[in-house]
Every structure is written in structure tokens, then in C-alpha cells.
Amino acid sequence: MTHRLNLNRRTVIKGMMLASAATLVPPWIRAETRPMMRTIPSSGERIPSVGLGTWITFNVGQDPVLLDERAAVMQAFFEDGGAMIDSSPMYGSSQATVGYGLDKLGYPESLFSADKVWTGNPNRRQSQIAESLDDWRQEHFDLLQVHNLVAWRDHLPRLQKMKANGEIRYVGITTSDGRRHDQFESIMRSERIDFAQLSYNILNREAEKRLLPLARDEGIAVIANRPFQQDRLTQWLADKPLPPWADELKATSWAQILLKFILGHPAITCVIPATTRVDHVRENLAAAREPLPDAAMRERMAAFVRDLA
Amino acid sequence: MTFWERYRPEELLLFSEQVYWRLFDLHNQAWWPAPIIALLLGGGLILATVRPTPARLRVCLGGLATLWVFVGFAYLNARYATINWAARYAVPLFVVEAVLLVAAALFPGTGRVRDHRRAWPGLVGPGLIVYAVILHPLTALSRETGLSGAEVFGLTPDPLAIATLGTLSLSGNRLPAMALSAAPTIWLLVSATTLFALDSILAWVPLCAVVLAWAALLNPR
Ligand SMILES: NC(=O)c1ccc[n+]([C@@H]2O[C@H](COP(=O)([O-])OP(=O)(O)OC[C@H]3O[C@@H](n4cnc5c(N)ncnc54)[C@H](OP(=O)(O)O)[C@@H]3O)[C@@H](O)[C@H]2O)c1
Numbered sequence: 001m002t003h004r005l006n007l008n009r010r011t012v013i014k015g016m017m018l019a020s021a022a023t024l025v026p027p028w029i030r031a032e033t034r035p036m037m038r039t040i041p042s043s044g045e046r047i048p049s050v051g052l053g054t055w056i057t058f059n060v061g062q063d064p065v066l067l068d069e070r071a072a073v074m075q076a077f078f079e080d081g082g083a084m085i086d087s088s089p090m091y092g093s094s095q096a097t098v099g100y101g102l103d104k105l106g107y108p109e110s111l112f113s114a115d116k117v118w119t120g121n122p123n124r125r126q127s128q129i130a131e132s133l134d135d136w137r138q139e140h141f142d143l144l145q146v147h148n149l150v151a152w153r154d155h156l157p158r159l160q161k162m163k164a165n166g167e168i169r170y171v172g173i174t175t176s177d178g179r180r181h182d183q184f185e186s187i188m189r190s191e192r193i194d195f196a197q198l199s200y201n202i203l204n205r206e207a208e209k210r211l212l213p214l215a216r217d218e219g220i221a222v223i224a225n226r227p228f229q230q231d232r233l234t235q236w237l238a239d240k241p242l243p244p245w246a247d248e249l250k251a252t253s254w255a256q257i258l259l260k261f262i263l264g265h266p267a268i269t270c271v272i273p274a275t276t277r278v279d280h281v282r283e284n285l286a287a288a289r290e291p292l293p294d295a296a297m298r299e300r301m302a303a304f305v306r307d308l309a
Numbered sequence: 310m311t312f313w314e315r316y317r318p319e320e321l322l323l324f325s326e327q328v329y330w331r332l333f334d335l336h337n338q339a340w341w342p343a344p345i346i347a348l349l350l351g352g353g354l355i356l357a358t359v360r361p362t363p364a365r366l367r368v369c370l371g372g373l374a375t376l377w378v379f380v381g382f383a384y385l386n387a388r389y390a391t392i393n394w395a396a397r398y399a400v401p402l403f404v405v406e407a408v409l410l411v412a413a414a415l416f417p418g419t420g421r422v423r424d425h426r427r428a429w430p431g432l433v434g435p436g437l438i439v440y441a442v443i444l445h446p447l448t449a450l451s452r453e454t455g456l457s458g459a460e461v462f463g464l465t466p467d468p469l470a471i472a473t474l475g476t477l478s479l480s481g482n483r484l485p486a487m488a489l490s491a492a493p494t495i496w497l498l499v500s501a502t503t504l505f506a507l508d509s510i511l512a513w514v515p516l517c518a519v520v521l522a523w524a525a526l527l528n529p530r
Binding site: 055065 | 322323324331335392393
């Protein structure tokens with residue numbers, strides 16, 4: 001999925017070593033520890049259903065210690081079968097941190113790069129995309145999204161043209177925290193988009209009313225952002241005992257319960273929790289395994305958490 | 310405490326508290342031994358303003374002008390902007406303040422020192438300067454980085470802005486002093502907002518500095 005920029009001898013050899021190491025693990029064991037895959041409706045391509053967000057967590061500037069720590073998070077992410085990394089020019093140095101990690105890890109083949117266009121000035125678009133690619137140390141993005149619908153009328157046709165030219169593979173739009181859902185919905189109905197990214201979590205279920213059913217009808221893949229409401233949910237739940245039904249879901253933490261709730265909705269293609277920690281990234285990927293809650297169980301989960309709140 | 314009570318409107322923050330404080334560590338390392346030189350300069354500012362004369366005050370304003378340019382480019386533009394793209398928009402504010410300080414240093418009138426320096430408004434200035442130069446760096450002791458991540462006067466914006474307000478509050482020419490206090494005040498309010506959003510108790514420091522400085526600036530005694 002990835003488009004490598006610096007393919008030198010060392011990275012090729014490193015990649016071959018990693019690949020051969022991976023083949024030493026029996027396939028049934030690997031399958032067991034891989035996150036569940038979901039299909040992108042517009043292409044039929046299957047991607048892992050847990051990705052990695054980068055807002056705040058990957059904005060570490062040029063701090064060498066923190067750059068290496070984030071690269072370690074990315075390494076664990078790829079080792080455990082992750083693919084989609086989501087970033088934006090709005091996120092400070094996050095794109096460059098991803099680029100640093102990709103370079104350090106030898107540009108993992110499984111990367112699914114999801115970035116955004118975030119400018120109100122259409123003349124700035126191309127230079128912004130070029131700078132983002134530079135930061136990511138990539139030649140192409142898999143997915144480009146119009147961030148928060150900023151100047152979407154200008155950007156969407158151009159992104160569609162880029163897709164037609166083979167410069168990107170998918171086009172999307174994003175929003176968060178329930179903002180501009182009416183407009184979001186009308187774009188989902190009227191424009192040819194592959195991905196819709198929106199906020200969805202156990203306490204923010206607004207998208208269930210119209211956007212998620214619409215995504216299924218229109219064949220649009222959905223990326224769920226802010227699964228933990230930017231750590232407020234996980235922090236608030238941290239000192240609360242796990243509910244008795246956590247075992248039924250094979251969930252070992254609140255984070256996994258929250259992710260399983262999201263993945264239990266059939267319209268969700270990928271959820272993108274952000275983290276600074278290796279143990280958390282592994283825990284998040286491990287949430288994308290059976291069993292997932294059905295509709296009745298999801299109601300039970302939401303009611304339980306709502307009561308706690 | 311329920312979830313809804315915990316919900317805070319800090320959506321615009323792009324970085325974590327850890328990354329923010331570690332920037333000062335990186336800055337001190339990159340400019341070493343400048344922190345020592347800056348501390349010596351700060352010592353000079355303290356000595357000059359304990360017993361201010363018009364000439365001393367003007368030299369201090371000129372010196373502060375240089376530091377505003379330096380901090381604007383070396384800290385805001387080269388370092389803070391790596392985690393906060395909005396920091397670049399503050400650089401012109403720092404340059405304007407430097408130009409105004411130079412102008413003030415060149416005009417003999419601005420050197421006039423306030424009367425009644427023993428009354429409380431006269432003590433605010435030296436107090437703020439001593440805090441900015443000596444005490445503010447020590448707040449780093451409460452953090453992971455320790456003193457290597459200290460916010461040093463002359464190298465970082467908050468102590469520079471606090472010391473500048475302190476110096477200006479010593480001026481007997483209140484109107485120009487208030488005009489020159491606008492940029493440091495704006496910066497300190499921005500800084501307080503950032504620190505409140507990061508949930509840091511230190512957010513009260515820039516806020517209190519502004520309140521104290523303006524209380525002194527507005528008081529004719
Ligand atoms: N409009 C848009 O396009 C838009 C808007 C918002 C977000 N997004 C995207 O969505 C991503 C995710 O949203 P978000 O960053 O707002 O927040 P989030 O993913 O809801 O929460 C991130 C926080 O959760 C914590 N966390 C992660 N895994 C955990 C675990 N297993 N256990 C406990 N805590 C855990 C992390 O802390 P630790 O570091 O301690 O793990 C981090 O502080 C963003 O990074 C961004 O890529 C897009």
C-alpha cells in the first residue's frame with residue numbers, strides 16, 4: 001500500500017529480513033493475532049479495522065527522545081498488523097514524526113497513509129500536499145481527505161482528479177464532534193467519495209442516526225475518530241471496575257470495550273485511536289478481534305456507560 | 310466526578326504538556342552556554358532596577374529590545390513553531406515590541422523613573438524582575454526535566470515578558486510605559502490560556518504578573 005521514497009539497499013535488506021522473520025511464525029498463529037479486516041466498499045480492498053491517529057500524540061517537534069518513542073509505537077503498530085495512519089497538516093509536527101518513524105522502520109509495505117488537505121485557499125492546496133508528502137517521506141498518499149470540510153467545494157473536484165490520475169487511491173471528507181453533520185450528509189449524498197471520517201464513540205452516537213446508515217447505503221467507508229474522546233473517556237473510566245460482561249467480549253480493558261463498541265457497528269471500516277504508548281497501541285489492535293458486540297449487546301454497553309456518567 | 314463535568318473546551322491545543330516543557334530543555338541544550346549568559350544579564354537587570362536612574366532605565370529598555378528580537382526568532386520561530394504553527398504569528402508582536410523598546414530607549418523622556426519607589430506600586434517592578442530572573446526558572450524543579458528544562462529569562466518568552474512589565478512599571482512616564490506593556494501583556498495572556506488548557510497550575514503565573522504589573526502601571530503613586 002505504501003509508496004516508498006528512499007528505497008536504499010539497507011532498507012531492502014531490512015525488509016527482507018523482517019519478511020523472512022514473519023514467515024517463521026505459523027500462519028494460524030499470525031492470523032490469531034492480526035486485527036480483523038474490513039472492506040472498503042468502493043474498491044473491495046480489505047484493511048485492518050484499527051488504525052493509528054496522530055493528533056497531539058505525534059506532535060513532538062524535533063525532540064529526539066520522543067521521536068524515537070513514537071517510532072517504537074509505530075513499530076508495534078505494524079508488528080501487530082496495523083496499517084492506516086491518519087494525520088493532517090493541522091497537527092503540528094505529527095506528519096514529520098510519522099515520516100521519521102516510517103524511515104526508521106524501513107517503510108513498511110502494509111502502511112495505508114491517510115492524510116488531509118487543510119486550507120481555505122485553493123491556491124495553497126498543491127503546495128500543502130507536496131509539503132505533507134515531504135513530511136511523510138512518501139511519494140503518494142493512499143487517502144486524501146478534506147479536513148473538517150474546509151473549502152470542500154474547491155478541494156473535492158481536484159482530489160477526485162488526483163484519484164483519476166492515479167496520484168491518490170481514495171478521496172474522503174472529515175468532521176469531528178458532531179460539527180456540520182447536515183452538510184456532511186449532503187456531501188455524502190451528492191459527491192463521489194470513498195471515505196467519510198467522523199467522531200463516533202460510546203457516548204457520542206449522533207452519527208448512528210443518519211450518517212452511518214447513509215454510509216452503508218452509499219457504499220462509503222467510515223473512519224471513526226476520537227474513540228476515547230481524546231483520552232477523557234479512558235481517564236474517566238480508568239478507576240472504574242470493568243463491567244461483568246467484559247469477559248463475554250474478551251475485553252481486558254476499558255479501552256478495548258470502547259473500541260469493540262465502535263467496531264460492533266457494521267458501517268465502521270476503521271477506528272483510529274491515537275496513543276503515545278507501545279502497550280496501548282498493542283491493546284488497541286487486539287480489540288479488533290472476535291467476539292464483537294451485536295446490536296443488543298451494544299445497547300447494553302452504552303446504557304452501562306451512560307449510567308456511570 | 311461525572312464525565313460531563315470533566316469535559317473541558319481545550320480542542321485547539323495541538324501538543325501535550327510533556328512536549329511543551331521538554332521544548333525548554335531542548336532550547337537550553339541547543340543554546341548552551343547562553344542560559345548562563347542570560348542569567349548574568351538578568352542579574353544586571355536586577356542590579357540596574359533596584360536603584361533605577363533614567364540612564365539605567367534606558368539601557369535596560371535597549372537591552373530588553375535585543376532579547377525580544379532574539380526570543381522571537383530563536384524560540385518562537387525556530388522552536389515553539391515546531392509544535393505550534395500559530396507561534397509564528399506571534400513573532401511580529403515580538404519584533405514590534407523590540408522596535409518600541411528601542412524607540413523608548415532613545416527618547417530621553419522615557420527614562421524618567423517613577424516617584425515614591427517605596428510605595429507598593431514602586432516595589433512591583435523589582436519584584437517581577439527578581440521573580441522572572443531567579444524564581445521562574447526554579448519552577449522547572451517540579452517537572453520531569455528538572456533544571457535543564459528551566460525557562461530562562463532572555464531565552465524564553467514568559468520570563469522575558471514578566472521582566473519587561475516589571476521594568477516598564479518603574480517608569481514615571483506612564484502612558485508610554487502602558488503602550489509598551491501591550492505586547493508583553495498580550496503574550497502573557499496567550500501563555501496563560503495555553504497553560505490553563507494544558508491543565509498546568511503555572512497558568513496563574515503569567516496571569517498574576519499581568520494583574521500586578523497593570524495595578525502598578527495604573528497607579529500614579
Ligand atoms: N476532523 C478530523 O479530521 C479529526 C478530528 C479529531 C481526530 N481526528 C483523528 O482521530 C484520531 C483519534 O482521535 P483523538 O486523537 O482526538 O483521540 P482518541 O484516539 O479518542 O484518544 C487519544 C488518547 O487516548 C489514550 N489512549 C489510547 N489508547 C489507550 C489505551 N489502550 N488505554 C488508555 N488510554 C489510551 C491516549 O493516551 P496514551 O498516549 O497514554 O495512550 C491518547 O491521549 C486523531 O489522532 C486524528 O488522527 C481527526
